[in-house]
Structure formats: C-alpha cells, structure tokens
Amino acid sequence: MKYDICVFGGCTLDQMYYQNEDSQYPYTPNIIVPGGKGANQAVAASRAGAKTTIITRIGKDEIGEFILDNLAYNMVNTSNVEIIEGIENDCSKVYIDKTAKDNHIERKTGAINSFTVDMIESYKEVLLSSKIIMCQLKIPKEVTIELINFCNKHNKTIILTPCRPEKLTITSKENLDLINKVSFITCNKKECETIFETTDIESCVKKYPNKLIVTLGKDGLIYSNGKNIIKLPALNVKVADTTGAGDTFAGNLASFISKGLDLDSSIKKAMYASALKIQKKSAQEGMPYPKELNEFIDSMTTTPIRQLRKKK
Numbered sequence: 001m002k003y004d005i006c007v008f009g010g011c012t013l014d015q016m017y018y019q020n021e022d023s024q025y026p027y028t029p030n031i032i033v034p035g036g037k038g039a040n041q042a043v044a045a046s047r048a049g050a051k052t053t054i055i056t057r058i059g060k061d062e063i064g065e066f067i068l069d070n071l072a073y074n075m076v077n078t079s080n081v082e083i084i085e086g087i088e089n090d091c092s093k094v095y096i097d098k099t100a101k102d103n104h105i106e107r108k109t110g111a112i113n114s115f116t117v118d119m120i121e122s123y124k125e126v127l128l129s130s131k132i133i134m135c136q137l138k139i140p141k142e143v144t145i146e147l148i149n150f151c152n153k154h155n156k157t158i159i160l161t162p163c164r165p166e167k168l169t170i171t172s173k174e175n176l177d178l179i180n181k182v183s184f185i186t187c188n189k190k191e192c193e194t195i196f197e198t199t200d201i202e203s204c205v206k207k208y209p210n211k212l213i214v215t216l217g218k219d220g221l222i223y224s225n226g227k228n229i230i231k232l233p234a235l236n237v238k239v240a241d242t243t244g245a246g247d248t249f250a251g252n253l254a255s256f257i258s259k260g261l262d263l264d265s266s267i268k269k270a271m272y273a274s275a276l277k278i279q280k281k282s283a284q285e286g287m288p289y290p291k292e293l294n295e296f297i298d299s300m301t302t303t304p305i306r307q308l309r310k311k312k
Helices: 037-047 062-073 118-122 124-128 141-153 173-181 189-196 201-207 245-258 263-277 290-311
Strands: 003-008 012-018 031-035 052-059 081-084 090-096 103-108 130-136 157-161 184-188 212-215 221-224 229-232
Touching (some): 003 245, 037 245, 052 062, 062 081, 130 141, 130 245, 141 157, 141 173, 189 201, 201 212, 263 290
Parallel strands (some): 130 157, 184 212
Antiparallel strands (some): 012 031
16 A cells, blocks of 8 residues: 555644633734644644645645645645645634633635545545545535545545534435445534434444544543443543644544554544643644654553552
C-alpha cells in the first residue's frame, strides 16, 4: 500500500476567539491557525505515525499557501492537493466558551463546496492504494455518496465523520444504505441523535456494533463490540479547548487500525490522544506524536497504582 490513510475532505483557516473573564469575546482573533475537518484528521493521523495523504481543494492565495505549508510541515503528502485559481478558501470564526471550553463556529464556505463527483475517478489510484479512507459530510453530499459507493465496491475501509448529520438522517432509504456501506462512523452525541432521530444512544450503537462510535464529551464514549455495550469514562484532564477533539480521535483511530491494532485497543488509545489534545488551544496544536501519547498513557494508567502503593 502506498498510504496508510487517505483523507478526502476540506481545509480551512480558523480564527480563534477565546472568551474573556467578563464573558465578552475579543474584537480580533486571539490566534489564526489552519483547521478544517479534512486537514485536522490528516494532521492527527500523520502525527500518530500513519503515512497520510489528503485529497482536497484550496484557493490559490496566501491563505492557501499557509494551509499547504502546514500540511507539509505535519508530514501530510500534498501531491493530491488541487490549488485552484478563482475560488476563495474556507474560513471559520471559532468562539471558545471560557467555562465549558466548547466551541461555536461561524463558517464562510469556499473551496470545500467546489468538490466534484469526478474527483473520485481522478484519484482512483490514490484511493485504491490507501489502507483506509476518511471522509466527512462538509463537501457536497453527492461527492461523499460517490466516494462511499466506490469504497464499498472495491472493499476499501472507510471512516465517516458526519459533521453535517442532517444530511444522513435515517428517514431516507439512501442514507440507510450509506450507513450500511461505511466501515466506521465516528460522531458526537448530538450528531448521533440527529442521524438516528433518537436520544437513546445505546440503541443506536447496539444496532451498529463495531461500526458506530459515539463520543460523549465529559461522559466519555460508547460503542458496541457485538456482545456488550462498552462505555469508556472520560479521562480526568484540564480542558483548554475542545476544538478538534473529534478529529484527533478519528485520525488516531484510523492510524492505529491501519497499523493492525484491534478495534477495542484502537478506540481506547485514540481516546487518550483526544484527551491529550484538549489540554491545548486550537484544533491541531495538541494533536500528539507517538512518544508523547505513549508517555501520557503510561502516566495516566500508572497513577492509580502508585497511589495504592502509597496507601499501603
């Protein structure tokens, strides 16, 4: 295989606004950084140790150069990035609540909307030479449908992060067909509730064992292994910014699976990666490399044992 991971998705420029102590937001962003679910997942997978490429489109301007340079800096292969004259790059204003550290995002779309169905055929060899394909629902839905059908036809593992969950509601037979065709779905609680039109998350993961993985924020994570419903509690860390937590989880999950780790172990390790990320500001800043992730896991798993020994 030429690549471990191929991300099919968009890139943005994120303007980060962190709420002040008086609950007001600054007039100008605190920081401006690369972002976007496609880029975030690619960076997360690459930092986790996977040989990663991204199929995407960006506008030919200074923002596009900034996005491209950041991908290259993070060792993401950029040979499949289309730089297009005359389209604007996507920009997001990300507002971070000072208490919960959750985000509210205002988006200005551009290049992400320019993705076309014929891109699947154009990058056929790249997709076929990748172990795992990752996609989202921000690009035009017909492109995602074509990509999922292509992967299903060629028995390719595909991970979907439905960040536009209203596009995947189960009231549509076509959407049910798409859900059945994807290998894994990683989503948050709100996205799951929107797709399956229920607040009963347990019934959803039970219906889609070893496929649907739902992150629950401070309540951890839930999925089914086919025999039991697995609930993993959230790790006790100091949260600085939850932006990019789901992308960190998905990118690391893909990386670990591509390396041959079993699903249960991949999910647990990806959860640690996400917990490490949220301790730093912006989507990509805290995405871990293998050494720091392994050290973090060791520190978190050995602390209870040390405490127990001290009590003795």
